[in-house]
Amino acid sequence: xxxxxxxxxxxxxxxxxxxxxxxxxxxxxxxxxxxxxxxxxxxxxxxxxxxxxxxxxxxxxxxxxxxxxxxxxxxxxxxxxxxxxxxxxxxxxxxxxxxxxxxxxxxxxxxxxxxxxxxxxxxxxxxxxxxxxxxxxxxxxxxxxxxxxxxxxxxxxxxxxxxxxxxxxxxxxxxxxxxxxxxxxxxxxxxxxxxxxxxxxxxxxxxxxxxxxxxxxxxxxxxxxxxxxxxxxxxxxxxxxxxxxxxxxxxxxxxxxxxxxxxxxxxxxxxxxxxxxxxxxxxxxxxxxxxxxxxxx
Ligand code: CP
Numbered sequence: 254x255x256x257x258x259x260x261x262x263x264x265x266x267x268x269x270x271x272x273x274x275x276x277x278x279x280x281x282x283x284x285x286x287x288x289x290x291x292x293x294x295x296x297x298x299x300x301x302x303x304x305x306x307x308x309x310x311x312x313x314x315x316x317x318x319x320x321x322x323x324x325x326x327x328x329x330x331x332x333x334x335x336x337x338x339x340x341x342x343x344x345x346x347x348x349x350x351x352x353x354x355x356x357x358x359x360x361x362x363x364x365x366x367x368x369x370x371x372x373x374x375x376x377x378x379x380x381x382x383x384x385x386x387x388x389x390x391x392x393x394x395x396x397x398x399x400x401x402x403x404x405x406x407x408x409x410x411x412x413x414x415x416x417x418x419x420x421x422x423x424x425x426x427x428x429x430x431x432x433x434x435x436x437x438x439x440x441x442x443x444x445x446x447x448x449x450x451x452x453x454x455x456x457x458x459x460x461x462x463x464x465x466x467x468x469x470x471x472x473x474x475x476x477x478x479x480x481x482x483x484x485x486x487x488x489x490x491x492x493x494x495x496x497x498x499x500x501x502x503x504x505x506x507x508x509x510x511x512x513x514x515x516x517x518x519x520x521x522x523x524x525x526x527x528x529x530x531x532x533x534x535x536x537x538x539x540x541x542x543x544x545x546x547x548x549x550x
Contacts, residue, residue: 254548256363258372260381260417265424271543272389278313278546279539287549288315293346295338296373297324297353302512303373303382306537307350310545313538319346339365348549351375369548377411377478383511384417386540388425390533391468394507399426403468406432406461407492407517409439411475414511416443418470419455423447430456430466434488437474461498469494469508469527473515495519499527509533 254267292311296304311318319342321327329338335358342349343366351362352373359372359379374380391398403422409415409431419439422429431439438457447453463469471494476485494508494517510518510530522528 254369256370257381257544257548258359258363258370259379260384260420260424263381263385263421263424267547268385268388268421268424271385271540271547272392274543274546275389275536275539276393278542279536283313283315283542285315287546290316290347290549291319291345292316292348292350292545292549293319293342294350294373295321295342295352297329297351297358298374300352300373302534302537303350303352303380306534306541307373307545309538310541314542314545316545316549335361336365342366343368348545371544371548374413377413377416377475379417380413380511381417382537382541382544383414384421385544386533386537387414387418387470387509387511388421389540390509390529390536391427391507393536394529394532395467398422400428401467402428402430402465403470404430404432404463404466405470405472406494407472408437408474408488409433410437411478412472414472415439419443420447423451423453423455426451428456429453430458432458432461432492434491435459436484437488461492461494463499463502463506466502466506469502469506471508471510471514471517473513473517476515489516493517493519494522496521496525499525502527 294307339362348369350371350373351359354376356376356378359375363370372379405415444455474485474489476482479485506527507529508527512534
C-alpha cells in the first residue's frame with residue numbers, strides 16, 4: 254500500500270496483517286530496517302496522541318523526523334500554498350503524515366507526493382490510523398471483532414473517528430448501534446454505503462442503554478466544528494456517560510474513546526475497570542510502527 258488516506262483504502266486482510274505485526278512489535282525489540290529513512294509530520298491542527306505516537310513509533314524504528322513544530326514557524330504564514338508545501342516536503346522526506354482541517358487535503362497531498370502519505374485526520378472526514386488502533390484494541394481485548402456488539406456514542410455527524418470506525422467495524426462484521434442526539438446523527442450516505450458494501454444493518458438509537466453492549470465507543474462533541482458553541486455544550490450534557498448510565502451493562506463491557514475527552518465522560522468513570530481508553534492510546538505506538546513499517550518498508 255502506498256498511501257493511507259481513508260479506511261476505504263484498507264482491505265480486511267491488510268488490516269489483519271497490521272494487527273499481527275503490531276503484536277510482534279509490541280512484544281520484542283523493533284528491527285532497525287528503516288534506519289536512515291525520514292518521516293515528515295505536518296500538523297495543521299492540534300494533536301497530542303497522533304503526533305506524539307507517530308514520533309515514538311518512528312524513534313523506535315530508527316526513522317528520523319522532519320517536523321514543522323507549528324504552522325507559525327513555516328512559510329505558510331508568508332502565504333505559501335498547501336500544494337507547494339507538500340511538493341517541497343516530498344523532496345526531503347520518505348513519507349508524509351498530514352493532519353489538516355480541510356476534508357480532502359490528505360487525498361490532495363497523496364496525489365501530489367511521490368512518497369507515501371498517511372492521513373492523520375482531514376477535517377470531519379477520515380482518521381484511518383485511529384480506526385486501525387480502535388480495531389486492534391477491540392481484537393486484542395475481546396479476541397475478536399466479528400459479532401461484537403459495538404455502540405458508537407456522541408457526535409456522529411462531525412467526528413472523523415466515527416466515520417472511519419463505522420466502516421472499519423462493518424468490514425470486520427461487528428453489530429453496530431449508533432447513539433447520538435438527532436442533530437448529530439451519522440450521514441445517511443455512510444449508512445447506505447456500509448449496508449450496500451458489507452450488508453451491515455446499523456441500529457439507530459437516542460437512548461443511553463448499554464445492556465447488550467460489548468464495546469462502548471464514545472467521542473466528544475466536536476465543538477470546534479459548530480457555528481454555535483452553546484449548542485455544542487447543550488448537546489453534550491444530554492449524552493454524557495456516568496456511572497448511572499452504565500448500570501445494567503455487561504461485566505465485561507469495555508469503554509473506548511479516541512481521546513481527547515472533555516466532559517462527555519464523568520471523571521469518576523475513569524476509575525471503572527471497564528475503561529480501557531488509556532491502554533487504547535498506548536497501542537497507537539505499535540499500530541503506527543506497523544503502518545510505517547508497511548508503507549515505508
Ligand atoms: N485521537 C486523536 O486523534 O488524538 P489527537 O487529536 O490528540 O491526535
